Amino acid sequence: MSALIPRPAMEIAPGAVHVPGWLGLDQQRELVAACRAWATGPVPIRHTALPRGGVMSVRTVCIGWHWRPYRYTRTADDVNGRRVAAFPDWMVRLGRRAVLRAYGDEAAAAAYTPDTALINFYDGRARLGMHQDKDEKSSDPVVSLSIGDTCVFRVGNTETRTKPYTDIELASGDLFVFGGPSRYVYHGVPKVHEGSADPATGLRTGRLNITMRVTGLQGRYTE
Numbered sequence: 001m002s003a004l005i006p007r008p009a010m011e012i013a014p015g016a017v018h019v020p021g022w023l024g025l026d027q028q029r030e031l032v033a034a035c036r037a038w039a040t041g042p043v044p045i046r047h048t049a050l051p052r053g054g055v056m057s058v059r060t061v062c063i064g065w066h067w068r069p070y071r072y073t074r075t076a077d078d079v080n081g082r083r084v085a086a087f088p089d090w091m092v093r094l095g096r097r098a099v100l101r102a103y104g105d106e107a108a109a110a111a112y113t114p115d116t117a118l119i120n121f122y123d124g125r126a127r128l129g130m131h132q133d134k135d136e137k138s139s140d141p142v143v144s145l146s147i148g149d150t151c152v153f154r155v156g157n158t159e160t161r162t163k164p165y166t167d168i169e170l171a172s173g174d175l176f177v178f179g180g181p182s183r184y185v186y187h188g189v190p191k192v193h194e195g196s197a198d199p200a201t202g203l204r205t206g207r208l209n210i211t212m213r214v215t216g217l218q219g220r221y222t223e
């Protein structure tokens, strides 16, 4: 789809809102630079090990709290034992602006205080199976930002990982927020369109996705 044709914001399901082209190119560049720094440490980006052996095809680095299947911890005991980078205040503000844009609810936006983000990097072969984000002890919305290659994002239902689902495309700069009745919707990334990115974001290849969440765990860890 041409970047010149503005795509309208769409409610895909109650509480699940897609805002195409929400991030400008400068913001995307800044996020790419920040994620690149986080990818190097204190906990380097890695393929997350799964409990039954095997690894995820996506590579992930976390900030604020470290996620591994299926919990959040302060230290990355499955990687190098170190504490992850802090969740910066500028990202809290970005999350609030995202919630305001998606729901138009000033009170909900002001109250939104994400304390962790999972930063996923997809090469052309990476996929993410259908899952729910349910390791958080808070039902506050998940804010998702995409940069780089366009992907197919599958938005399912809250009951099963199978149909009915809706496939949408998440392109560079797109915002997707899922909260309220869609907070525990199954979702996944069945395909990444390799080479579809505009290198002007600073990401020559691949797809970056940032999901901010509220863990509901005690003890904020910010800068």
Ligand SMILES: O=C(O)CCC(=O)C(=O)O
Residues within 6 Å of the ligand: 118, 120, 128, 133, 144, 146, 153, 170, 187, 188, 189, 209, 211
């Ligand atoms: O890459 C995406 O768009 C989704 C990522 C996701 O669902 C997750 O990290 O839990």
Ligand SMILES: [Fe+2]
Residues within 6 Å of the ligand: 131, 132, 133, 187
């Ligand atoms: Fe998810």
